[in-house]
Amino acid sequence: MTFSPILTKEEFILVDDAELCLKWVYPKAATDSKPVLVFLHDSLGCIKLWRDIPEKLAQATGCTALIYDRQGYGQSSPFESINRGLDYLEQEADVLERLLEKLQISQAILIGHSDGGSIALMAAAKYKSRIKAIITEGAHVFVEEETLAGIRAAVEAYQTTDLPQKLQKYHGAKTEAVFPAWTDTWLSSDFRSWNIEHFLPSILCPALIIQGEKDEYGTLAQVEAVVQQAQGPVQQLILPGIAHTPHREAPELVLEKSAQFILSSQGCV
Template sequence: MKGRIIEVKGKNLYTEHDNLFEDRPTIVFLHDSLGSVQLYRDFPARLSETAQCNILAYDRLGYGKSFPMLTHERPVHYMELEADLLNDLLTEMDLDKVILFGHSDGGTIALITAAKYPERVKAVICEAGHIFVEEVTLKGVCEAWEAYKTTNLAERLQKYHGDKVDTLFKAWTETWTRDDYRSWNIEHLLKHITVPLLFIQGEADEYGTLDQVEKTVSQVSGYAEKYIIPGIGHTPHKEAPELILKKAAEFIGKFF
């Protein structure tokens, strides 16, 4: 995929876009709290080929090759702002038939975008997303912060994020563990999701329980199915890529 920087309302975002399949949807990949386009590795290209769809992957502001965040301090509703910026990016690129594939934070942003911009989003694949804060999530965040301070995690992440690592890591850990973030919840938006939804989660996810899945699929207004994988943790597309490719392509094939 060819990479380029696109300016969206004064913010520069790094994108990789392949438009190989005429009259087919575009799968938009949304990475997690420490992720990037590079960290998705070859998964987008493989799903593109399997599902015969176009693809767009981008680094959120402050991540990967996109421009840095000005500060690590985020508002409680930062993922709604991310959904708005994604809609602006899709407008800039003139993409209006998209399937969102989001992992973790990216999964949450996919759900919010589908709720707010139903005219553009045609389906959602949410992998290990969150709709409210759980103790297991906070435990995982705290353990990651400890690893950041005591191991070479920061050095490993610099390969993908350069000198933005410290800011983005604090943005994630400090936001999620703030007192005012405990009440964050997007369940009120779920009824506005009318497009088909596939929710994928590892049964051994260290950042969320199956309540996230059950409460999501039971509250959206459109078709919804869940895919729970025994023995798999927070990143099914890395831990069980063949299973996810097959399931995602089958789901897409039902509607497109």
């Protein structure tokens, strides 16, 4: 695909006493009548780690895109504490709603990876009037042994490789909080009971659920739960040979299928 230059802008906005870093992407064909694509990063992610995916999807659909660093990540304010409750991802769905309200975004299509996918599911369930469709990659709705094994492997990599240095390029000094905020929470005995399936029947909007067949953090049971319990029209895209980050491992296919879904479900033409 060939894409022409588009306008981007970064800014900071205060939400709940935290300064969040935002990036806007404006394709030439964008209009106020189209939904805004809102990108929700994973447990170690940030704006920059989406690379050029937002720009390419915005151009392919003609929709404005919004990418932001959640509190504790990237260029946003640091965590107040790395101690998290079972509802920390639901709280992020509530922060998202307040952010969209503050930005006066009345129509949003959420694109969430991993933790961001779980946030998208809960936001769609809780804020139906604002969320018009969702796309998730590697989202979790419950904890599996495969999830915990993947996180334990990440802990070993953090301790034995240059992973801390790689993360510091994106999170700076916050890296020392970002990593344990994820691993300590998910590996705690209390978190074994985390489950958001009760939100799924409240999802009425169209959904595209993407997962790699070799996802090291979850099985296809995660996808099946959404497909079986969400009440809106749900499409699933299972990618053979792909692990936990489909938009990085199979970018062209993910872009193509995501653009088709957005155009067909919301009329972004």
